[in-house]
Amino acid sequence: MCPPKKQGTSYDDRSAWNTAAATAGLKIGETALEFFGNRSKISRKRQNIIDDHNDALFEWQTKWNNDWIAYWSENQDLEAESEAAWVKANQLIAKNQVQAWNAVADATNDSYISFAKMMSVGHGEQTGRRSGAKTRAAVLEHGMRMGKLSAQLSGKLAENQLSSEMIANDVKLSNHAKRVEKAAGKPIPGTRPVLRESELPDQDSFAHLALGIGSNLMDASQTFRSLKSKNAMA
DSSP states (O other), X not given: OOOOOOSSOSOOHHHHHHHHHHHHHHHHHHHHHXXXXXXXXXXXXXXXXXXXXHHXXXXXXXXXXXXXXXXXHHHHHHHHHHHHHHHHHHHXXXXXXXXXXXXXXXXXXXHHHHHHHHHHTTOSSOOTHHHHHHHHHHHHHHHHHHHHHHHHHHHHHHHHHHHHHHHHHHHHHHHHHHXXXXXXXXXXOOOOOOOOGGGSOOOOOHHHHHHHHHHHHHHHHHHHHHHHHHHHXX
């Protein structure tokens, strides 16, 4: 025959166990909700930091690309200007050469005319002393004319040569300045954005959840023993 059940007690062993188990379940649920809630918040923070880094990286890469496009475009303009300057310089030098050849041709023609004029003197009707004087004067005039033509031609050729050299030097100096400008204008990428793992907030490991659940179970065990002790004392 089973012993009679004690009267006046609020908990028997089953009730104590059920109460402890229910309390443990609630606390374990709260612990799990808090754990996964914190993980979700940290995940969002981590993702926000990663997104900000990706935005900074995209901005850096876009600027770098735009700088190179602008640099390339500017260089194309500089090369076009240099080419145009050389074409213009060659045209001016060619013009100087044509002028020099024309000066030579004019001087040659003038020398032929002067020589012909000299030779024509003394072949007329006059003879004797007067004719000899005219011949000497014609020779002297021809010599003076040839000296003047020679001086004019030398000056013209020297002027054209100097002008051509100055034109070529100006173009060389201008193109050198453009090359320096090109080298100085080369874009610099700057520091590429870097995201280190240490900059991201740490996630709680599942060991933290396990410790929390373990603590809840220990609290439940303590609750069960406490209720059981009260039952025994009743």
